Amino acid sequence: MNKHSRLPVAGHRASLIMSVAVGGISLTLTEQLMAWVMILLVCAVTVRFMLYKGLYKHAPGTRTINLLAVLASVALAWFAIGQGILITMINLLVVGCALKLLLLNRRRDFLQLAACCLFLVGCAFIFSQSLFSTVLYSLVLFVILLAIQLFFAPQLGFKRHLKRLLKMSLQALPVAVLLFLILPHLPPFWGMPQDKSTGTGLSEKMTPGDIAKLTRSTDHVFTATFDGDVPDPEQRYWRAMVLEEFDGKSWQVSEYRKQRQQVMTYTRQSYRPAVTGPAFSYQMLTEATGNQWLPVIDIALPGTFASTEKVFSANDYTLRTRQPMLSKQAFDISSFYQASLRVPANGLELNSNLQLPQQTNPRAAAWAQQLRQQHQSNRALAQAVMTYFASQGFSYTLEPPVMPDAPVDTFLFDARQGFCSHYASAMTFVLRSAGIPARIVSGYQGGQNLTDNALSIYQYDAHAWVEASLDNQSWTRFDPTAMVAMSRLQYGFMQAMSEQQHDAPLFSRANPANSTLLNSIFHVLDSVNYQWNRWVLGFDASTQEDMVSNIMGKATGTRMTIFMLSTLLFIAGLLAFYFVPRPVKKGSNEAERLYYDIQKRLEKLTGLPRNHLGPSGYLTLVGPRINSSARIALERFTQTFEALQYQPHQKHYSISVLRSQHRALVKALRKHPRGRHQATTSPIPG
Secondary structure (H helix, E strand, O other): OOOOOOOOOOHHHHHHHHHHHHHHHOOOOOOOOOOHHHHHHHHHHHHHHHHHOOOOOOOOOOOHHHHHHHHHHHHHHHOOOOOOHHHHHHHHHHHHHHHHHOOOOOOOOOOHHHHHHHHHHHHHHHHHOOHHHHHHHHHHHHHHHHEEEEEEEEOHHHHHHHHHHHHHHHHHHHHHHHHHHHHHOOOOOOOOOOHHHHHHOOEEEEEOOHHHOOOOOOEEEEEEOEEEEOHHHHHEEEEEEEEOEEOOOOOOHHHHHHHHHHHHHHHOOOOOOOOOOOOOOEEEEEEEOOOHHHHHEEEEEEOOOHHHHHHOOOOOOEEEEEEOOOOOOEEEEEEEOOOOOOOOOOHHHHHOOOOOOOOOOHHHHHHHHHHHHOOOOOHHHHHHHHHHHHHOEEOOOOOOOOOOOOHHHHHHHHHHOOOHHHHHHHHHHHHOOOOOEEEEEEEOOOOOOEEEEEEEEHHHHHHHHHEEHHHHEEEEEEEEHOOOOOHHHHOOOOHHHHHOOOOOOOOOOOOOOOOOHHHHHHHHHHHHHHHHHHHHHOOOOOHHHHHHHHHHHOOHHHHHHHHHHHHHHHHHHHHHHOOOOOOOOOOOHHHHHHHHHHHHHHHHOOOOOOOOOOOOHHHHHHHHHOHHHHHHHHHHHHHHHHHHHHHOOOOOOOHHHHHHHHHHHHHHHOOOOOOOOOOOOOOOOO
16 A cells, blocks of 8 residues: 555545544643634544545545645634634644644545644643543553554454554553663653633732632642642632732732743843741642642742742742743742741831821721721731621621722721622721731632642632731731631631522532532542542653662762663663564464464575565565466465455355465475576576
């Protein structure tokens, strides 16, 4: 079969299975594909199925496909604006697969389609590397390989193809594991198509009410695995950002902080806070968020050299990564939970955290002045604000009323319903109005116990609280939300808000109506994914160095190179063990043993080795070297042998026939005169 030979249209199993593979891998990319691309693909798969069943006799012509290709290119160019290069290229690849599926009538078309499908499987891993996705992509890859195998050996039975493919997959598995362990783990070369933070994560700008929307998201943020027991619930405040600039409605990271962090990113500087006392040591495995903020407990520092290379400490006691997190990453962190958050002595930070816009919330400002007259002590004033929340009928709700004008005034004196951002915003405003430096810290609070020493944090754990400097020397944490919803602090968001989650999707982990069995299933899936993320996706360059250090001592460049080369040589030996031709074992089937016996006799008689020729090719090679009676016997024997090996469904061939033909051929070869050949014109391959 040459590359221009035509493929059968009806009943071609390889084409049908390849169309299933194209459809399967495209379904995993529905979030990235445009609607019209999916429609085109469904049409292509349907046409290929009808051609296979014989319901449609003629495939679309080349002229029709070319016209569709032009129209698709124009549409892709039109919709590419705002989609990004990666998404556009994936849509282009799927369009190419769909059109090639319609035009699948030559050997070359099939091989090109198979190559595109393999590339699409690799693209799918860009967007998801979870255990479920990996299993799904592996199944699609298996289907693609099965189609290729059917394409090259259509005469074999389907079960035999499955058996051989499964055997080869198992043989390849240890090689794949070794390559995963020793090959350098490089950062991704691609950019994420969009910043997920605007849809499901925290933001550098917070208007009270925004975080309430985020708490309904069940997206996973990170997992923290502690060296010892997990911290108590009241210690689980994961600081992500400090919001210090207020315009009357919204809080955001100040321009001073942004510029300072940019300078530290480019110059690879890092703030060095003074830390004392005990620390929590834990490993964080973060999701790919595209952000640079790293939520950590209290004053945190990277715990290993590898983590130090990836993160830096900002002067507001937050940790930030030097590069956006475009894939799952592991960080070793030490949090000094008893260390004091000291205020810089230059006074700049205190002044910036006293700034307020003029006449934005006059009732709250007047109330702050009233509190100041009643409480000379800053601590007493802050405690009075906390008491006000606890005693004036405030409630904690996911659906606060709209507060378009003077939101702090409306919340404090009229609505008295809100979420953590409302409470933190109001308290910070009042403290600043009373002359106490204060700021909002946003991040996460709590976490779900995954194991005895691991916590999973989801987007619904997003939280905001207040830091105030009562003595102008250090920052003290206040959580006004705890005054109206202590269960939010002690038992986590899910239990605290269970009565307000009934509109969540039925099978969502946020729906409290789920049965105990369903919740148990969620927990088992979380545990399995946790182990997958930790040991497979979390196996980065630093983990690889630790592995080499455990085996060979200190991981120097020379030792790493020796280790990798040694392993590659081992893999090469393993492959040689698999694939170097060896004599047929006694345990092989009888047909192969009979053919191998004939092969040895022919090599000895003619001096022509078989090498890698098939039975028919070897017959063509040695036929001119033997006499007519031996050649006729060899032709019959070869025909029967090929039928038994490659066409087992043909019932008129049997092993007994092959045995009798073997005896006749052996007899003919014994009578063949030694050293005399019929012809010497047949070339020896190679």
